[in-house]
Amino acid sequence: MMEDPPHRKTIQHFNEANQVRLLTFSCYERRPLLDNGDHRYTLSRCITRATDRHRWMLIAFVYMPEHVHLLVYPKSEEPRVEKLLYAIKKPFADRIKLRLAEQQSPLLQQLTVTERPGKRTFRFWLEGPGHDKNVISLDTCNKMADYLHSNPVRRGLC
Numbered sequence: 001m002m003e004d005p006p007h008r009k010t011i012q013h014f015n016e017a018n019q020v021r022l023l024t025f026s027c028y029e030r031r032p033l034l035d036n037g038d039h040r041y042t043l044s045r046c047i048t049r050a051t052d053r054h055r056w057m058l059i060a061f062v063y064m065p066e067h068v069h070l071l072v073y074p075k076s077e078e079p080r081v082e083k084l085l086y087a088i089k090k091p092f093a094d095r096i097k098l099r100l101a102e103q104q105s106p107l108l109q110q111l112t113v114t115e116r117p118g119k120r121t122f123r124f125w126l127e128g129p130g131h132d133k134n135v136i137s138l139d140t141c142n143k144m145a146d147y148l149h150s151n152p153v154r155r156g157l158c
Helices: 037-053 081-102 106-110 138-154
Strands: 020-026 056-063 067-074 112-116 119-122 131-135
Touching: 020 081, 020 138, 037 056, 037 067, 037 081, 056 138, 067 138, 081 106, 106 112, 131 138
Parallel strands: none
Antiparallel strands: 020 067, 020 131, 056 067, 112 119
């Protein structure tokens, strides 16, 4: 009998000091939830708080309607990508959930899913850690920053 594949995407983080990281994470069901200016502003504040608290430097970023790219550099000797992502995504989702509840938005119901019988959970972000890549060379870092900044242009968003 074959085992069922794991239900969550897993990723191995290589938490290396002195290496730039390209982080990508997506909205739930890849919905265009970041087409809202208030959501992007709130996300920016959460990223600033998290990078300050966990000692990461934001090099480049782009918000696409359904996902985010961050190019970050650790300022500590023991960087933990998973802690940085949690410090960005959890407070952001909590703030959005509260705002949607205050506005009595139907989006709140659409983003509240049954995780398992008897447990409902709000999901702004797609489950899992997203994409994570270590960047070793300055040339590659510059190319990635250019790629990120060109992303909305290629999609015709600006």
